Amino acid sequence: MPTKEEVLEKLKNGVIQYDEDACKEGANEAIAIGMDGNEAIFEGLVAGMEEVGRLFEAQEYFVPEILMCADALYAGLDILKPHCKQMDLGVKGAVVIGTVEGDVHDIGKNLVKMMFDVAGFTVYDLGRDVPLDQFVEEQLRTDSELVCLSAMMTTSMIGMPKVIEKIKARNPNVMIMIGGAPTSKELADKWGADGYAEDASNALKEAIKMVSFLKNLRAEKEAEKKG
Amino acid sequence: MLLQGATLVGVGDVTQALTSEIIHLNRAIAIAMNRGLGEDTSSKLIRLQSVAEGWLKERGFRYLSIPPDSDRRKGKFISRLYKLFPHKTAATCSGLGWVGKNGLVINRDYGSKLSWATVLTNAPLVADLPTEKSQCGNCNLCVIHCPSGAVTGREWSINEPYREIVKYEKCSTMKKSRRLLEDRPNCGLCINICPYSRNGKTVKT
Known part of the structure; x- marks a missing residue:
């Protein structure tokens, strides 16, 4: 039987080395030795993704590596997800995510979606080229706390303020994040969005930050329990 | 090379054909x-x-594998990058063939009967000489025999990679209508008719 540390190391390195088989193996071992699914995800897979984010910033990794790492992470996540206890971290929620009408670029959106999956959010993925009103309807239907809009082209980005306005008019408490190459902090402020990410890698970085925050919160709670 | 069991292996310098994600x-x-x-x-x-x-x-080298059935792989992150690089470019840049009038890679010895897989890498491998021009010459067998009239007969050259050689919508429309009638929609005539696919034997028209 491998030790807990060995399993976590395997999961972490599996993500960094974009080795799907290692991630699957690590995930199965984690279950075999009765490890908590969340621990395996946060201390193993997410720890690996944090390092991947760093490697990308250092220009050691490029887009293909990031995507292969993401695939490896999902390979492990798919196995671990059914073995996760519901976490109580005070932040829970549902998110509606999609690429706006006229745009079919969704790599960034998918990376962000992955980190929401990891963090235990319920994700309502509308896919790409999504009609503007569908965001509004889906938010109302699911009562999600968060809506993420993505676009890579300026021409499709111009639909974003309309969606933001409509959602905020019906439910001012919904948080809205926008992302994609043409977006900027200024535009996000002007349109009343609550956050923004420039491109797939920045979105990933932001999402990693968010998940790292959850990870620390989790560690604190665990420590409290023990203490 | 290290690969056993492959019919052909080549290395091409593909610097010209890369988009920024995989430069x-x-x-x-x-x-x-x-x-x-x-x-x-x-x-x-x-x-x-x-x-x-x-x-x-x-x-310690980087790589990106593009599987043979790249168009059928979906749902993975990495599969979104497959369409950035066609197998044809790898094949022609490594000198293993040219794009024939039938729009497929034709190799001197095996014609269009080959299946291709590509591994892109940053390893400084010694590149083979690329194939720069079509060797189809006056042969027009695939143009004459294509049942959908999709093969235009234009010739490929490495300098005009985006020229329309085959009208793919004609080909796929015919495949679709065939699917309604029979189980085997694939036609493959442009492969079978090619003299190079028949081990280089010349055929009289």
Whole structure:
């Protein structure tokens, strides 16, 4: 039987080395030795993704590596997800995510979606080229706390303020994040969005930050329990 | 080379054909296998690819594998990058063939009967000389025999990679209508009729 540390190391390195088989193996071992699914995800897979984010910033990794790492992470996540206890971290929620009408670029959106999956959010993925009103309807239907809009082209980005306005008019408490190459902090402020990410890698970085925050919160709670 | 079981292996310098996402991967390893009847060429090619991946990874090089059935792979992150690089570019840049009038890679010895897989990498492998021009010459067998009239007869050259050689919508429309009538929609006449696919024997029209 491998030790807990060995399993976590395997999961972490599996993500960094974009080795799907290692991630699957690590995930199965984690279950075999009765490890908590969340621990395996946060201390193993997410720890690996944090390092991947760093490697990308250092220009050691490029887009293909990031995507292969993401695939490896999902390979492990798919196995671990059914073995996760519901976490109580005070932040829970549902998110509606999609690429706006006229745009079919969704790599960034998918990376962000992955980190929401990891963090235990319920994700309502509308896919790409999504009609503007569908965001509004889906938010109302699911009562999600968060809506993420993505676009890579300026021409499709111009639909974003309309969606933001409509959602905020019906439910001012919904948080809205926008992302994609043409977006900027200024535009996000002007349109009343609550956050923004420039491109797939920045979105990933932001999402990693968010998940790292959850990870620390989790560690604190665990420590409290023990203490 | 290290790959056993491949029909052909070549290395091409593909610097000219890369988009910004994959600009660092300027060598393409083209792996080809002769399609035998009833054999699972795809899975064999994928096995060969993973051999190459392992070899490159051990030496600390970056790579991106594009599987033989890239258009059927969906749902993975990495599959979104497959369409950035066609196998044809790897094959022609590594000198293993040209794009024939039938729009498929034609190799001197095996014609269009090959299945292809590509591994892009930043390893500084010695590149083979690229094939720059079509060797179809005056042969127009595939133009004459294409049942959908999709083959235009235009000739490929490495300087005009985006020229329309085959009207693919005509080909796929015919395949679709055939699917309604019979189980085997694939036609393949442009492969079978090619003299190079028949081991180089010339055929009289």
